[in-house]
Each structure stands twice: as structure tokens, then as C-alpha cells.
Amino acid sequence: MATLTNASRVCLRGMTKQTALASVPVRALATSASLQDSAAPSAYGYQATFKGQSKGAQIPNFGNYMSDKAPATNKLFSYFMVGGLGAISAAGAKSTVEEFLKNMSASADVLAMAKVEVDLNAIPEGKNVIIKWRGKPVFIRHRTESEIAEANKVNIASLRDPENDADRVKKPEWLVMLGVCTHLGCVPIGEAGDYGGWFCPCHGSHYDISGRIRKGPAPLNLEIPEYEFPEDGKLVIG
Numbered sequence: 001m002a003t004l005t006n007a008s009r010v011c012l013r014g015m016t017k018q019t020a021l022a023s024v025p026v027r028a029l030a031t032s033a034s035l036q037d038s039a040a041p042s043a044y045g046y047q048a049t050f051k052g053q054s055k056g057a058q059i060p061n062f063g064n065y066m067s068d069k070a071p072a073t074n075k076l077f078s079y080f081m082v083g084g085l086g087a088i089s090a091a092g093a094k095s096t097v098e099e100f101l102k103n104m105s106a107s108a109d110v111l112a113m114a115k116v117e118v119d120l121n122a123i124p125e126g127k128n129v130i131i132k133w134r135g136k137p138v139f140i141r142h143r144t145e146s147e148i149a150e151a152n153k154v155n156i157a158s159l160r161d162p163e164n165d166a167d168r169v170k171k172p173e174w175l176v177m178l179g180v181c182t183h184l185g186c187v188p189i190g191e192a193g194d195y196g197g198w199f200c201p202c203h204g205s206h207y208d209i210s211g212r213i214r215k216g217p218a219p220l221n222l223e224i225p226e227y228e229f230p231e232d233g234k235l236v237i238g
């Protein structure tokens with residue numbers, strides 16, 4: 001009896017499996033039928049292929065929002081919009097950069113300070129004048145013939161910062177230099193020191209009549225600023 005019972009159980013299980021397998025094509029057929037049904041026109045452009053879907057799961061039809069014009073016309077409109085917005089953005093960026101540069105550039109009073117004009121007729125031969133330029137002192141020396149000769153007879157090889165006098169002046173009689181000691185930035189005293197030029201009392205640097213360092217701790221000659229003689233008797237520094 002037990003053997004019969006087991007055999008009947010096995011038969012029943014086998015039947016159940018066969019029934020389940022047989023139901024697959026049935027379900028597939030049902031799905032196909034649903035697809036065919038969904039092809040019927042409705043308020044939505046697309047019907048979900050699954051049964052029992054709620055209205056919210058259905059995808060709306062966007063066809064009403066699509067352009068009915070030719071694709072070339074649509075592209076033209078897109079290009080126009082992109083180009084137009086690009087041009088407006090570029091104009092805005094240009095304006096912003098211009099305003100920024102305008103604000104950052106030097107004001108009129110600062111530009112006025114950038115150059116200094118000096119009347120050389122007011123400086124007699126053999127005299128020094130000190131003017132202020134960009135917050136620094138500038139020495140202007142109206143040199144005599146003997147001072148020019150003395151500056152030229154120096155052996156360049158013996159100098160710490162070798163420089164010809166001719167390379168430091170545009171007109172031999174006018175020596176124009178920054179009045180800032182190249183050691184630590186003190187202002188040297190004119191017509192002083194062992195070489196008849198300038199002497200820095202801070203640590204004892206001696207400069208000659210060409211402003212070249214001759215003795216003391218300063219490493220370099222006095223610096224020559226940008227300058228020019230726009231006309232006779234006039235000097236513009238800067």
C-alpha cells in the first residue's frame with residue numbers, strides 16, 4: 001500500500017509539472033492577445049504590455065508637442081537660438097572683462113605720478129638736485145668737464161659692478177640715478193665719500209661720480225631709471 005501511495009504521489013507531481021509547463025504557452029498567448037488589444041487607438045500613445053497596469057503607469061503621448069515642420073526648419077531654429085545666446089553671452093563676458101580692467105587700471109593721478117618732468121635750466125653745473133619719483137628719490141647731477149673725465153678714466157676691471165660711464169648716461173653732463181643705496185636702501189649723501197660722488201652713512205658705501213660702487217658693502221652701482229630728453233633743457237623721468 002505504501003508503495004502504491006508513493007507511486008501515486010510521484011504521478012501527481014509529474015502531472016502538476018506538466019500542467020505548469022503547459023500553462024506557459026497559454027500565458028504567452030494571453031500576452032500576445034493583450035498586445036494586439038493594445039494596438040487599438042487610445043488617449044495614450046503607448047500602451048503598457050502588462051496586464052493590470054494603472055493609468056499612472058502609462059506613458060503619455062508627446063506627439064501633440066512635436067513640431068510639424070520640416071527637420072531642416074527645426075535645425076535652423078536651433079542653430080539660430082544657440083548662435084544668438086552665444087553672441088549675447090560673449091557680449092556680456094566682454095563687457096564684464098572691460099569693466100574689470102577699467103577698474104584695475106591706474107587712475108589719472110597715478111599716471112601723472114608715473115612721469116616727472118624736470119627743467120634742467122634750473123640746475124647749474126656742478127650741482128645736485130633730488131626729486132621724488134614714484135615715491136623714490138632721484139639724483140640729477142649736472143657734471144662738470146673734469147667730473148666727466150674722472151668718471152671715464154676709471155679702470156672698469158677694478159670695479160665691483162663693472163660699467164662704463166658712457167653706458168650710464170645719455171648725455172655725459174647729466175647723470176640721472178635712483179638715490180637708493182643698493183645695500184639696504186638708505187639714501188646716500190651727495191658730494192661726499194672717498195670718490196667725490198655719493199656716500200651712504202648707514203654702513204659706509206662709497207659711490208663715485210658716475211654712481212658706481214667703489215667701497216663698502218653695497219653690491220651694485222646706483223640704479224639708472226628710465227628717462228629721456230624730449231627737448232633741450234628738459235628731462236622726463238619714467
Ligand code: FES
Nearest residue numbers: 181183184200203
Ligand atoms: S644701506 Fe647703504 S651702506 Fe648699507
